[in-house]
Amino acid sequence: MISCDEATLICNKSQYKEATIIEKMKLRFHVLYCSACAGFIKKNTELTSLCTKANLRTLTSAEKMAMKQELQKQI
Amino acid sequence: MILLKNKMTAHQLHPEAWVDSYADYLFNYAVSRVSDSEVAKDLVQDTFFAGLKSAKNYKGEAAERTWLIAILKRKVIDHYRKINSNKGKSEVRMSYRTNREGEGSWMEEQVADPFSSFENDAIENEELGMALQGCIAKLPKKQSLVFNMKTIQGMSTEDICKELQINPSNLWVMIHRARTALMGCLNQNWFKR
Numbered sequence: 001m002i003s004c005d006e007a008t009l010i011c012n013k014s015q016y017k018e019a020t021i022i023e024k025m026k027l028r029f030h031v032l033y034c035s036a037c038a039g040f041i042k043k044n045t046e047l048t049s050l051c052t053k054a055n056l057r058t059l060t061s062a063e064k065m066a067m068k069q070e071l072q073k074q075i
Numbered sequence: 076m077i078l079l080k081n082k083m084t085a086h087q088l089h090p091e092a093w094v095d096s097y098a099d100y101l102f103n104y105a106v107s108r109v110s111d112s113e114v115a116k117d118l119v120q121d122t123f124f125a126g127l128k129s130a131k132n133y134k135g136e137a138a139e140r141t142w143l144i145a146i147l148k149r150k151v152i153d154h155y156r157k158i159n160s161n162k163g164k165s166e167v168r169m170s171y172r173t174n175r176e177g178e179g180s181w182m183e184e185q186v187a188d189p190f191s192s193f194e195n196d197a198i199e200n201e202e203l204g205m206a207l208q209g210c211i212a213k214l215p216k217k218q219s220l221v222f223n224m225k226t227i228q229g230m231s232t233e234d235i236c237k238e239l240q241i242n243p244s245n246l247w248v249m250i251h252r253a254r255t256a257l258m259g260c261l262n263q264n265w266f267k268r
Contacts, residue, residue: 008251012250013247016225016232018232043258044254047257047261050207051226051227053203054200054203054207056103056204056208056227057102057106057112057227058103058228059116059119064094064095067094067119067123068094070120071091071093071094071123071124071127072091
């Protein structure tokens with residue numbers, strides 16, 4: 001038996017493919033009697049698929065730092 | 076200089092926070108239009124400079140982000156103008172029936188397929204990206220940083236912990252908060268449109 005807190009942690013981990021098989025099994029079992037977590041998993045997985053679909057891009061921290069310095073010169 | 080600063084405070088422009096708050100948002104906008112991340116980066120930087128220069132024209136009518144996006148839009152157009160004038164690319168040559176095989180084909184065949192979801196998907200995904208980026212920008216700074224590193228840059232938990240000097244459970248708590256906030260934000264801004 002695992003708590004809902006643990007279940008959400010495993011769910012978050014599995015969004016990044018970092019949950020172990022045992023953890024996943026625990027989560028499966030938890031979902032059988034906890035509908036709240038089942039709902040959370042559904043939404044969380046959807047968020048992951050939206051993030052992949054959106055093909056987000058981001059600047060690295062180094063690039064941002066460089067930008068900030070350039071901007072700072074002008075202020 | 077002092078005058079400029081006064082004006083800024085009068086209309087709440089915060090150039091020192093621009094990079095943290097809007098760089099990713101603007102970068103996504105630019106990259107989807109010029110499809111070259113180096114060029115996109117330069118455009119974003121140019122946008123910040125231009126924003127700084129014309130800060131006194133900011134009347135506070137639009138949100139800072141909207142105002143910056145408007146500048147970036149002009150920068151993107153300028154960029155295309157520049158590369159077009161360099162190489163004369165604006166001239167579009169099209170010829171039908173260049174070879175015998177294509178004989179009998181006509182303009183109708185060039186028309187977009189109404190049942191194709193390809194183009195619409197691309198547009199929708201871009202809008203989704205902007206909505207998501209907007210939501211990420213609303214997160215507390217640390218959370219958005221961790222979420223970006225983990226989800227967008229795909230860094231491993233270990234690397235992030237090392238770089239930010241936090242422990243894994245700390246990281247997962249931040250990820251969890253960020254994800255919950257994003258779900259709520261997307262519910263508002265994406266699904267309920």
